[in-house]
Amino acid sequence: MAKLTVTPRTSLVDEPVKIHVSGLAPSKLVTLQASLTDEKGVLFQSRAFYQSSESGEVDLEQAAALGGDYAGVHPMGLFQFLKPEKMFHRLMKRDVMQSPFHVRLDLFSSFHLVSTPHDQPVTSQTVERWHVAPGVQRILIRDGRVRGALFLPPGEGPFPGLIDLFGGVGGLIEFRASLLASRGFAALALAYFGYEDLPEILLEVDLEYFEEAINVLLRHPKVGGPGVGLVSISKGAEIALAMASFLPKIKAVVSINSTHALHGMPLRYRNLHINPIPYKIEYIRFTPLGLMELSNMVNVIHTEESQESILPVEEAEAKILFIVGENDRNYNSKAFAEKAMERMRRHGRKNYRMLCYPGAGHLIEPPGSPFCHHSWSFFFFRPVVWGGEPQSHVAAQEHSWKEIQKFLWQHLHPAGSSRL
Amino acid sequence: MAKLTVTPRTSLVDEPVKIHVSGLAPSELVTLQASLTDDKGVLFQSRAFYRSDEAGEVDLEHTAALGGDYAGVRPMGLFQFLKPEKMFHRLMKRDVMQSPFHVRLDLFSSFHLVSTPHDQPVTSRTVERWYVAPGVQRILIRDGRVRGALFLPPGEGPFPGLIDLFGGVRGLIEFRASLLASRGFAALALAYFGYEDLPEILAEVDLEYFEEAINVLLKHPKVEGTGIGLVSVCKGAEIALAMASFLPKIKAVVCINGTSALNGTSLRYRNLHINPIPYKLEHLRYRSMGQLDIYDTVEVIRTEISQGSILPIEKAEANILFIVGENDRNYNSKAFAEEAMERMRRHGKKNYSMLCYPGAGHLIEPPGSPFCYHSWVSMFACVVVWGGEAQSHVAAQEHSWKEIQKFLWQHLHPGVSSKL
Numbered sequence: 001m002a003k004l005t006v007t008p009r010t011s012l013v014d015e016p017v018k019i020h021v022s023g024l025a026p027s028k029l030v031t032l033q034a035s036l037t038d039e040k041g042v043l044f045q046s047r048a049f050y051q052s053s054e055s056g057e058v059d060l061e062q063a064a065a066l067g068g069d070y071a072g073v074h075p076m077g078l079f080q081f082l083k084p085e086k087m088f089h090r091l092m093k094r095d096v097m098q099s100p101f102h103v104r105l106d107l108f109s110s111f112h113l114v115s116t117p118h119d120q121p122v123t124s125q126t127v128e129r130w131h132v133a134p135g136v137q138r139i140l141i142r143d144g145r146v147r148g149a150l151f152l153p154p155g156e157g158p159f160p161g162l163i164d165l166f167g168g169v170g171g172l173i174e175f176r177a178s179l180l181a182s183r184g185f186a187a188l189a190l191a192y193f194g195y196e197d198l199p200e201i202l203l204e205v206d207l208e209y210f211e212e213a214i215n216v217l218l219r220h221p222k223v224g225g226p227g228v229g230l231v232s233i234s235k236g237a238e239i240a241l242a243m244a245s246f247l248p249k250i251k252a253v254v255s256i257n258s259t260h261a262l263h264g265m266p267l268r269y270r271n272l273h274i275n276p277i278p279y280k281i282e283y284i285r286f287t288p289l290g291l292m293e294l295s296n297m298v299n300v301i302h303t304e305e306s307q308e309s310i311l312p313v314e315e316a317e318a319k320i321l322f323i324v325g326e327n328d329r330n331y332n333s334k335a336f337a338e339k340a341m342e343r344m345r346r347h348g349r350k351n352y353r354m355l356c357y358p359g360a361g362h363l364i365e366p367p368g369s370p371f372c373h374h375s376w377s378f379f380f381f382r383p384v385v386w387g388g389e390p391q392s393h394v395a396a397q398e399h400s401w402k403e404i405q406k407f408l409w410q411h412l413h414p415a416g417s418s419r420l
Numbered sequence: 421m422a423k424l425t426v427t428p429r430t431s432l433v434d435e436p437v438k439i440h441v442s443g444l445a446p447s448e449l450v451t452l453q454a455s456l457t458d459d460k461g462v463l464f465q466s467r468a469f470y471r472s473d474e475a476g477e478v479d480l481e482h483t484a485a486l487g488g489d490y491a492g493v494r495p496m497g498l499f500q501f502l503k504p505e506k507m508f509h510r511l512m513k514r515d516v517m518q519s520p521f522h523v524r525l526d527l528f529s530s531f532h533l534v535s536t537p538h539d540q541p542v543t544s545r546t547v548e549r550w551y552v553a554p555g556v557q558r559i560l561i562r563d564g565r566v567r568g569a570l571f572l573p574p575g576e577g578p579f580p581g582l583i584d585l586f587g588g589v590r591g592l593i594e595f596r597a598s599l600l601a602s603r604g605f606a607a608l609a610l611a612y613f614g615y616e617d618l619p620e621i622l623a624e625v626d627l628e629y630f631e632e633a634i635n636v637l638l639k640h641p642k643v644e645g646t647g648i649g650l651v652s653v654c655k656g657a658e659i660a661l662a663m664a665s666f667l668p669k670i671k672a673v674v675c676i677n678g679t680s681a682l683n684g685t686s687l688r689y690r691n692l693h694i695n696p697i698p699y700k701l702e703h704l705r706y707r708s709m710g711q712l713d714i715y716d717t718v719e720v721i722r723t724e725i726s727q728g729s730i731l732p733i734e735k736a737e738a739n740i741l742f743i744v745g746e747n748d749r750n751y752n753s754k755a756f757a758e759e760a761m762e763r764m765r766r767h768g769k770k771n772y773s774m775l776c777y778p779g780a781g782h783l784i785e786p787p788g789s790p791f792c793y794h795s796w797v798s799m800f801a802c803v804v805v806w807g808g809e810a811q812s813h814v815a816a817q818e819h820s821w822k823e824i825q826k827f828l829w830q831h832l833h834p835g836v837s838s839k840l
Contacts, residue, residue: 029702049702067703067716083710087507111701114801281531282449282469283487288793288810289709290503296487373708381534390708 004107006125010100012182013129013368014401016076021107024056031068031112032058033121034078035104042089044082044370048074049111070390079103079129080394082370088383090375093131096178097138100128129368131175133182138174141188143216145209147198148190149174150220151181158224159186160412161217162252163210167234168379170194170202179366180231183405185412186223187231188213192239202235205262207269210243218249227251229412230318231404234258234330234362241340242267244316252411253316254404256323257333257362260340261310263298277306291374291385298331300339313340314347319411321353323400325360329387333362355403360396361388367398422450424527426545430520432602433549433788434821436496441527444476451488451532452478453541454498455524459514464502464790468494469531490811499523499549500814502790508711508803510795512589513551516598517558520548549788551595553602558594561608563636565629567618568610569594570640571601578644579606580832581637582672583630587654588622590614590799599786600651603825605832606643607651608633612659614799621799622655625682627689630663638669647671649832650738651824652678654750654782661760662687664736672831673736674824676743677753677782680760681730683718697726711794711803718751733760734767739831741773743820745780749807753782775823780816781808787818 005020024030033047048068050058060075069081082091093101106121132138135154141147149172153159162185164177170193177189190213193202218225229252232240237258244253246269262276283296302310313320322337334356341352357364363372363386371393377384425440444450453467468488470478480495489501502511513521526541552558555574561567569592573579582605584597590613597609610633613622637643649672652660657678664673666689682696703716719726733740742757754776761772777784783792783806791813794805 047706051702067701067705069706071703071705081706083706083708087709282471283491284469284533285487285491286467286489286501286503288501288503288791288808290507371708 002107002109002122004105004123004125006105006127008127010128010130012133012179013101013131014179014366017079017127019060019075019078019105021050021052021058022056024052024058026052026054026056028052028056029110030058031108031110032060032078033106033108033112034082035106036082036091036101038091038101039094040089043085044091045085046078046082046370047112048077072391074391076367076394078105079368080370081390088374088376090372091370092173093175096131096174100130103127103129131368132178136178136181138178141216144212146190146213146216147196148172148188148213149177150186150188150217151178152186152222153181153184157186157222159184159222160229160408161186161220161223161225162188162229162231162408162412163213163217164189165192165230165232165236165240167236168202175368176231176366179368180405180408185229185408186217186220188217202265204265205239205242205267207242207246207267210239211247214243214247214249225249227318227412229408230254231408232256232258233364238263238311241311241313241316241320244318244320245312246272246315248317250316250318252408253318253320254323254407255320255337256364256400257325257328257330258322258336259298259331260313260336260343261302261306263309275309277302277309287385290383292377292380292382293329293385295329295331300332300335310343311340314344314349316351319351319407321355321404321407323355323364323404324357325362325364325388325393325396326356326358327360327387327389327392328362329385330362355400357392357396357400359389359392361393362386363388364393364396364400366401367394369397422527422529422542424525424543424545426525426547428547430548430550432553432599433521433551434599434786437499437547439480439495439498439525441470441472441478442476444472444478446472446474446476448472448476449530450478451528451530452498453526453528453532454502455526456502456511456521458509458511458521460509462509463505464511465505466498466502466790467532468497494811496787496814498525499788500790501810508794508796510792511790512593513595516551516594520550523547523549551602551788552598556598556601558598561636564632566610566633566636567616568592568608568633569597570606570608570637571598572606572642573601573604577606577642579604579642580645580649580828581606581608581640581643582649582651582828582832583607583633583637584609585612585650585652585656585660587656588797588799596651596786599788600828605649605828606637606640608637622685624685625659625662625687627662627666627687630659631667634663634667634669645671645832647832649828650674651828652676653784654678658683658731661731661733661736661740664738664740665732666692666735668737670736670738672828673738673740674743674827675740675757676784676820677745677748677750678742678756679718679751679753680733680756680763681726683729694729697729707805709794709803711805712800713749713805715749715751720752720755730763731760734764734769736771739771739827741775741824741827743784743824744774744776745782745784745808745813745816746776746778747780747807747809747812748782749805750782775820777812777816777820779809779812781813782806783808784813784816784820786821787814789817
């Protein structure tokens with residue numbers, strides 16, 4: 001009698017799940033399939049074909065998948081390679097507090113591709129995958145101009161504070177901040193456009209808004225000071241580097257796949273106004289699959305004119321961790337990070353370091369985000385390619401997530417010990 | 421006043437088209453867009469962004485595209501990189517005699533991506549692209565069991581004869597045969613399953629059917645000689661190698677991305693019955709859009725059992741030209757061609773040669789077929805990845821088409837120089 005064991009039943013998305021099948025005939029071909037329906041009702045699925053051992057077992061920690069959405073030994077492959085039924089849709093948990101993702105694992109005897117009434121699973125198990133740990137508190141922030149959600153770990157605190165910034169997707173994205181709070185940080189997910197009464201589109205980077213956000217965060221009794229961290233990606237990371245260059249009270253910056261200059265829209269901070277390097281839309285490329293590749297739109301090679309747009313990161317007091325995916329198709333993140341570090345080096349600064357992941361794309365997110373090679377852009381009304389090779393990318397997500405936490409503990413917490 | 425010149429107004433799909441723009445301002449950014457609607461009403465489009473020179477001109481023979489569906493100097497890029505609005509749709513001319521493809525070229529000032537009522541082309545030109553030359557005759561063949569369409573060049577003849585075989589795509593595909601007739605050959609497009617009263621699916625390869633087809637072709641008064649050629653791709657090429665191994669009257673075989681053994685379907689010829697190597701479905705892989713990559717489902721490494729399914733190609737009298745795309749994702753075409761040639765070599769045969777194209781995928785077709793990386797296969801009810809890198813693939817199509825004609829003339833009509 002075939003038995004499917006999936007443990008634990010409830011976990012955080014950055015925790016591993018053990019999947020074990022027993023009670024099969026020896027060398028039997030089976031299919032394991034994972035299904036999840038997101039908050040918009042879009043079905044995500046993955047499947048892999050395994051052959052049972054001589055004892056009739058399949059243990060995903062040891063057994064190699066023969067094919068399907070991945071091959072080889074990938075204990076978390078069914079989670080990492082979930083694909084949407086609706087093309088170009090990206091998995092993103094919006095309501096992190098009220099509900100988890102429910103992931104159903106199905107075991108099918110033999111090779112199973114398309115679900116039909118005649119081809120039912122032998123057995124199934126459903127697990128919960130949460131983006132927030134028990135006891136984490138969420139506080140909606142509407143303080144002055146600042147709009148966001150502050151996640152606090154359970155307990156009295158104080159906790160090291162950080163601001164979490166996403167990129168061109170806009171709106172309020174909470175899932176990384178909620179996970180960081182689950183790992184001990186007071187994390188403010190900050191919106192800056194496309195949300196409530198904030199500007200609909202990002203026409204300029206108003207650094208005073210971000211300065212207000214730092215002060216809102218530090219004001220909270222459970223947030224320990226005197227400075228904060230920034231965890232940021234894409235356009236958010238460009239803003240984070242600008243913040244670190246011009247604003248005080250920033251002690252650590254995690255910059256994931258950023259540029260090193262202002263692109264597309266100007267920056268304003270009190271009397272300072274910096275012009276951007278314009279996007280070169282005529283260099284946009286369409287891949288053979290019709291995806292939009294933006295990497296040539298954001299220039300790396302600089303002219304004399306563009307010098308003033310380069311961020312003066314040498315002014316940053318903060319420690320900066322650059323995380324880059326070498327297969328980023330949104331921009332040449334590695335070249336940008338190297339230019340930023342070169343600039344700091346030339347000014348005698350040493351407060352930087354880089355983690356470079358070959359094969360990783362633009363969307364380096366916490367574990368729990370399935371590999372997303374491309375997704376729909378409402379701005380360009382086309383799918384945009386993020387890049388990455390599946391297995392290298394998910395490995396980069398696992399590794400960088402641990403490194404991000406170590407880095408933040410080291411530079412935000414006085415004693416510097418990691419909670420890992 | 422901007423002027424767009426596209427010449428000639430009417431041409432065969434394997435002939436070049438000159439595109440020239442004049443009357444622009446110097447260094448003006450423009451978009452050139454091509455549109456075509458196929459026999460099923462599906463829109464195909466391509467676009468590229470160019471900057472005019474100091475004389476306000478853009479000449480696609482010299483000017484490099486900055487971005488869009490291709491970059492660099494690509495005089496035929498707008499034709500080669502047409503993409504379907506309906507995803508996974510493949511461009512395939514079905515009715516070759518009655519109508520051409522009408523391709524409309526639009527010139528837009530500045531960067532143009534999405535068509536709106538406010539963003540109209542400055543000027544447009546439409547050209548005709550035909551799969552059949554004036555004077556080519558099409559004769560529907562229903563002779564005994566044989567089903568197909570025979571294309572004859574204009575004139576008295578006789579002409580060297582060939583049979584054109586497509587692969588797993590069912591039905592009767594005529595566009596390559598019609599082009600070959602336009603280039604001087606009596607070309608029989610032969611259906612073998614999924615057409616009229618032929619078997620709905622290909623359960624076995626009945627070589628006597630193909631022998632009848634050879635005799636039908638040679639019977640025609642305008643077909644010369646005592647032997648014919650075969651032009652074949654994919655499953656058709658597997659069948660063509662089987663024909664060359666067992667049947668007489670074959671003088672030249674063009675084998676595009678075929679295998680060297682019987683895969684999936686058995687073969688029958690009189691008393692002979694050969695079992696196939698089964699497909700290993702458990703090794704299929706899903707790609708980022710859920711497309712199927714079947715590369716590992718077709719066995720490359722031989723077992724004792726599978727030895728019996730390898731085609732005895734050393735028995736072929738015909739000259740064989742293997743054409744291989746190194747980036748074929750359907751199977752390892754290169755390994756199969758090399759296995760076949762090695763087998764011939766071991767038997768002291770020298771009647772083979774290979775053209776190997778790095779970066780080319782499975783669907784190496786005549787020029788006129790836009791690069792197709794993947795497409796819907798109704799037989800499998802899924803999207804299959806064919807492979808290939810865009811620019812290498814279209815270059816391989818251009819080069820191989822000329823080589824195929826040279827090869828056929830050399831071995832079917834010796835003493836007469838190529839009609840190129």
